[in-house]
Amino acid sequence: VSASRFAWLERYDAIYVNTVTTLGGAVVAVILLCSCLLTPLATALVAIDVLLVNISLLGGMAICEFRLNVVSLINLIMSIGFSVDFGAHIAFACSYHYTSNGGSAADAIEAALIELGPSILNGGASTALAVFILAFSSYFAYFQLAIMFLIMVISGLCHGLLFIPAAFCALHPSKL
Numbered sequence: 001v002s003a004s005r006f007a008w009l010e011r012y013d014a015i016y017v018n019t020v021t022t023l024g025g026a027v028v029a030v031i032l033l034c035s036c037l038l039t040p041l042a043t044a045l046v047a048i049d050v051l052l053v054n055i056s057l058l059g060g061m062a063i064c065e066f067r068l069n070v071v072s073l074i075n076l077i078m079s080i081g082f083s084v085d086f087g088a089h090i091a092f093a094c095s096y097h098y099t100s101n102g103g104s105a106a107d108a109i110e111a112a113l114i115e116l117g118p119s120i121l122n123g124g125a126s127t128a129l130a131v132f133i134l135a136f137s138s139y140f141a142y143f144q145l146a147i148m149f150l151i152m153v154i155s156g157l158c159h160g161l162l163f164i165p166a167a168f169c170a171l172h173p174s175k176l
Helices: 004-037 040-064 070-101 105-136 140-171
Strands: none
Touching: 004 040, 004 070, 040 070, 040 140, 070 105, 070 140, 105 140
């Protein structure tokens, strides 16, 4: 028995395996690359950041009742890159200012956010603004892309600008 509609059903069986394989490989690659470029603490914070952004995006998919399909898989993969972009710069700057200035963690976080915060916020805002118009599309794939992109950018910004500095401060008690 062969029909064209059955060929489309096969991709739904493969999407789950492809999702786990692709996301797992991307996360491992990010952790390996970050471990070469960042301190161990910064690498751990970026890895947690990537996982939290993806969990937030999966939660947003559940709230919006989006099924796992090619569009959502692409957004999940892109969220790894965006969360690394938002988080790695702040984690690196916090570590750099903490070790080079010899001050407290709060001073390092303040310097990192003053130095990089506006650029990261501008990048996230411009990205969100660029895809915002797609949220009004009548074509479902564009609508899904826009909503997931907005969730990804907002979550990435919150985790990069709030979670990483807070976790960095919590893991570096004040010097006496």
